[in-house]
Amino acid sequence: MTDRTRIARQFIEAIPHSRALGMHLDLLGKGLAVVSMPYDPRFVGDPATGVLHGGAVSALMDTAAGAAVMSHPEAPASTATLDLRIDYMRPATPGQRLTARAECYHVTRSVAFVRATATDGDAERPVATATGTFTVDRAQGAQA
Amino acid sequence: MNPRARPEPVQVIKTRRDAALRALVAGVPYIGFLGITFDRRGDELTAILPFDDRLIGNPAIPALHGGVTAAFLETAAIFELSWTLMWEAMEAGQTGPGAALPDLPKTIDFTVDYLRSGLPRDAYARARVNRSGRRYASVHVEAWQDNRARLFAQGTGHFLMPQTDGG
Numbered sequence: 001m002t003d004r005t006r007i008a009r010q011f012i013e014a015i016p017h018s019r020a021l022g023m024h025l026d027l028l029g030k031g032l033a034v035v036s037m038p039y040d041p042r043f044v045g046d047p048a049t050g051v052l053h054g055g056a057v058s059a060l061m062d063t064a065a066g067a068a069v070m071s072h073p074e075a076p077a078s079t080a081t082l083d084l085r086i087d088y089m090r091p092a093t094p095g096q097r098l099t100a101r102a103e104c105y106h107v108t109r110s111v112a113f114v115r116a117t118a119t120d121g122d123a124e125r126p127v128a129t130a131t132g133t134f135t136v137d138r139a140q141g142a143q144a
Numbered sequence: 145m146n147p148r149a150r151p152e153p154v155q156v157i158k159t160r161r162d163a164a165l166r167a168l169v170a171g172v173p174y175i176g177f178l179g180i181t182f183d184r185r186g187d188e189l190t191a192i193l194p195f196d197d198r199l200i201g202n203p204a205i206p207a208l209h210g211g212v213t214a215a216f217l218e219t220a221a222i223f224e225l226s227w228t229l230m231w232e233a234m235e236a237g238q239t240g241p242g243a244a245l246p247d248l249p250k251t252i253d254f255t256v257d258y259l260r261s262g263l264p265r266d267a268y269a270r271a272r273v274n275r276s277g278r279r280y281a282s283v284h285v286e287a288w289q290d291n292r293a294r295l296f297a298q299g300t301g302h303f304l305m306p307q308t309d310g311g
Contacts, residue, residue: 014203015200015201015202015203015209016197016198016199016200016201016203016209017198017199017200017201017208017209017211017212018201018209020198020199021211041173042173042174042176042177043173043174043177044172044173044174045172045173045174045248046172046248046250047171047172047173048247052174053172053173053174053175053215053218053219054215054218054251054254055174055178055211055212055214055215055216055218055219056174056211056215058210058211058214058215058218058254058256059209059210059211059212059214059215060211061211062201062209062210062211062214063201063209063211066210078204080202080207080210080258080261081210081256081258082257082258083255083256083257083258084210084214084255084256084258085253085254085255085256086214086251086253086254086255087252087253088250088251088252088253088254091250
């Protein structure tokens with residue numbers, strides 16, 4: 001494990017809400033992040049089927065997307081979500097771990113663009129996809 | 145003589161509405177996990193998210209997690225839609241203890257605009273059903289904290305309607 005990944009993992013696990021959902025950083029590349037969370041009956045949105053709430057999927061997607069922005073080679077000092085759209089393809093299978101893979105595919109002076117996909121045990125069929133834009137907050141005095 | 149039945153006492157109506165809302169909310173574990181509650185005035189619902197340290201996404205500011213904001217807005221939108229759908233049956237007295245809860249609408253897509261950081265305070269949200277068809281609905285939702293006019297987030301979602309028998 002690289003130092004950068006270890007620091008990023010500590011960073012994500014220090015976010016109170018990400019920790020509350022049991023999130024784990026599985027992989028960090030340049031502008032790429034894979035974050036997963038366990039199935040938990042407390043995160044269920046539809047009691048009739050045991051399917052996870054869309055909000056839990058949103059939280060996972062947002063965390064992975066933010067990590068992808070922070071890991072980009074032109075990494076901002078800090079970032080915040082401007083907008084996030086999630087498309088739900090199918091219900092996540094109850095009992096299975098959910099994994100979000102986010103890619104920050106473009107960064108301008110002020111904005112980072114991200115897409116992400118969430119999968120459960122069946123990696124061939126996405127549970128949800130997301131696209132988002134994030135602020136790029138440069139460190140003070142840094143050249144954009 | 146007026147042959148119409150006397151209107152039900154207000155307390156009977158309130159009790160029925162509150163019980164229906166409580167049953168709807170209690171059925172969803174994730175709402176309890178986040179601590180979301182609903183305030184009702186007639187048919188108007190306000191979702192309330194009491195602040196908790198577990199909801200923080202950026203400890204440095206500190207700010208609410210973007211995923212919490214998204215979940216809060218989506219929950220407010222789904223419950224507004226469900227509440228609207230069950231209103232008539234409820235008013236006709238067809239919901240009661242033991243009655244099956246209605247199926248919830250399923251989210252097709254949901255978009256959140258983050259307008260400013262969510263502060264470590266309670267948050268409120270109200271949703272409006274802009275279009276409600278047989279199969280699809282479009283719902284808009286606004287969220288604020290201290291000032292009703294200063295939204296910290298807004299969202300729009302499309303939902304697949306629960307299908308009634310023979311759907």
